[in-house]
Structures are given as C-alpha cells and as structure tokens.
Amino acid sequence: MLQQHLRAHTGEKPYECPWQNCGKRYSRLENLKTHVRKHTGERPYRCTSCDSAFTNASDRSKHVERVHGGKKRYRCTDCQCAYTDPSSLRKHILNAHGQMEWIAYKNRRQNERQNCFLINE
Incomplete structure (x- = not known):
C-alpha cells in the first residue's frame, strides 16, 4: 500500500503492457489488468439492467448511475x-x-x- 502511494509521487510505473507496440505503463497492477482487457475484449463487469459490459467495476457503476438511475440534475x-x-x-x-x-x-x-x-x- 505504501509502495503504491510512493509511486504517485515518484512517477514510477513498473507494470508494462505485454502487447506488442503498446508501451503503456502503470503504477498499479490492477490498472494494467484493466488496460489489457481493452486488447483482449474481455468485459467481465456486466450491467444487470441491460446488455452493456465493462472492463472495470468503476465504469459499470458510472453507467448504472447515468443510464438506469440517479437524479436528472x-x-x-x-x-x-x-x-x-x-x-x-x-x-x-x-x-x-x-x-x-x-x-x-x-x-x-x-x-x-x-x-x-x-x-x-
């Protein structure tokens, strides 16, 4: 946890995308895993209200709030x-x-x- 926090200050990004010619790097392993899903097309986070699927839980939550619920402010x-x-x-x-x-x-x-x-x- 502390190591991750320190990377925010040092800019260290030890996790590199393994896909050829991509070159993206991340400070957190979880962010790399989410990124790799864009290459593979994997979308394990499914909306329970429609057919939409997402590479990460955060995007699914935003979708649910924006499309299926929430106040229209x-x-x-x-x-x-x-x-x-x-x-x-x-x-x-x-x-x-x-x-x-x-x-x-x-x-x-x-x-x-x-x-x-x-x-x-």
Missing part, C-alpha cells in the same frame, strides 16, 4: 428534458436547439457562477 432551460450527466445535456442542446443555444447556455452558467462568488464574498 442537468436540465435544459429551453424544454423539459433532463439528464443525469452534463455531457448528455450538452449533446441534447447541440442536437435539439443548435450551437448558438449551447453557447448561450454556457454563458448563462458562467454568469450564475460569477454571481454566486459575488454573493459569497
């Missing part, structure tokens, strides 16, 4: 659509309302953040 200000993650909202705004509306949305969010800082000063 990211709302479109032009229509009633809501999403569980910001990238889905961005895609919606661009596809449904166009690039200019996306720029307007980003500007509104930026102004909200600036106003929040002013209120809290």
Whole structure:
C-alpha cells in the first residue's frame, strides 16, 4: 500500500503492457489488468439492467448511475428534458436547439457562477 502511494509521487510505473507496440505503463497492477482487457475484449463487469459490459467495476457503476438511475440534475432551460450527466445535456442542446443555444447556455452558467462568488464574498 505504501509502495503504491510512493509511486504517485515518484512517477514510477513498473507494470508494462505485454502487447506488442503498446508501451503503456502503470503504477498499479490492477490498472494494467484493466488496460489489457481493452486488447483482449474481455468485459467481465456486466450491467444487470441491460446488455452493456465493462472492463472495470468503476465504469459499470458510472453507467448504472447515468443510464438506469440517479437524479436528472442537468436540465435544459429551453424544454423539459433532463439528464443525469452534463455531457448528455450538452449533446441534447447541440442536437435539439443548435450551437448558438449551447453557447448561450454556457454563458448563462458562467454568469450564475460569477454571481454566486459575488454573493459569497
């Protein structure tokens, strides 16, 4: 455990991908194992709600939260659509309302953040 922690500071990456011409290196063996699954196509972590499968448990958890559950906190200000993650909202705004509306949305969010800082000063 301490050895792993020290690698974060030293940048040491002793675990190298065995696939020819890959060259990826990792500080943790578990990260190398996950990476190798991308070469082999192995996806042992399956979603229990759909046919999706993943190379690691973390990606599966994010999928379950984003697709099958979770609160839809990211709302479109032009229509009633809501999403569980910001990238889905961005895609919606661009596809449904166009690039200019996306720029307007980003500007509104930026102004909200600036106003929040002013209120809290």
